[in-house]
Amino acid sequence: MQTKIKKLESVIRYRFKNKELIELALTHPSYESERSYERLEFLGDLVLDAVVGINLFMEYPDAEESFLTDLKSAYVNSKYLHNAGVSMKLEKFIRYRNYEAPRLDNFIEGIIGAVYLDGGWKKVEVLIKKFILHKKIEPIRNYKNILSTLSKKHFQTEPAYDIVSEKGLPHKKIYNVRVKIQGRKYVGRGTAGTKKDAEMLAAENLLFKLEKYRKIKHERPLNS
């Protein structure tokens, strides 16, 4: 583990005073459930959100809150963080006992928590700027939120989501989701590997239909 830690330190360009912290950050609960990254991940998640949000707030002094929220989502969502872990070759440094390799986003958050505890705000900000904020990316629009807001405004009701079908093995599911607004005929549909993603696609699909048939007017058009 010591050689691994040294190598990782040179990848992230941060040397830990307390090596126990980085060891914890690299330990999946399947390896040692009592001594894993879980608490550090809780901390890192909050610190990451705050650092990213504060930096975007400063970088876009004229942007609306909704733009900042969507752009922050793009930088802190689990897929983007997992890919940051891949580009750091994190899989070479982690410890786990699962039958398949665990997602890397939780380790990223664990490392952020560990660097914050060991080195403080300034050091963790350098790390986040280097590995998370270094790329210009597109905001992620939260279509479920947009649909909910518009539905309450135009139809005085919340949209309702249904799981139409759920197929595949436990760890490789395909969700088929439908969304409707009570008393309205249009239906949005979405299919994806997680319930949340399928719902997001269904919401986007319903928004598209409602706009097309001019049932709603959108302040920020969908294709903006």
Add this chain to the structure above:
Amino acid sequence: MQTKIKKLESVIRYRFKNKELIELALTHPSYESERSYERLEFLGDLVLDAVVGINLFMEYPDAEESFLTDLKSAYVNSKYLHNAGVSMKLEKFIRYRNYEAPRLDNFIEGIIGAVYLDGGWKKVEVLIKKFILHKKIEPIRNYKNILSTLSKKHFQTEPAYDIVSEKGLPHKKIYNVRVKIQGRKYVGRGTAGTKKDAEMLAAENLLFKLEKYRKIKHERPLNS
């Protein structure tokens, strides 16, 4: 407004260098949509989460991540923040043009954002400790998350929520929600003023039934 700002400064025991910031924090979008608390609220929300989370992390060195998450929820949820606003008599200082008084939680987050920008981390931490973290409160258990985790573990599927009925005027709705796990006979039911609260109650109700009929075993019993 200047007298109001002076009075509020003495309530929160913080004097702003830049008075424009606190003026923004006290302005509801209904009063002036282009110059309201919205950006500050985005910032304050993140800063509040991080300050509360970091303080709980330090205060409970042996607590599990799930306990920290639930306790943080209790300190940053909108009801608790609204009540903090009530105890600060915030309604005397805010500007709005709605037909009824707006919720105070967004103003609290706006003020936190404003103090952070004006005075930095240390000052905002003092404010949060004084008005948010000063009380010992109970963690809020997220029953939807608990049900989702247990359902995936025991039944390899996500629970499905349905809105059974939705009654009342647009701003005073009563939601009646049902939750089921595909292929299982027990149904959880919940009724509340928001969809989320009704779902949470339905999840708690279904968890109670599943435990009672020994369909699941809980690591942390519901009545702990």
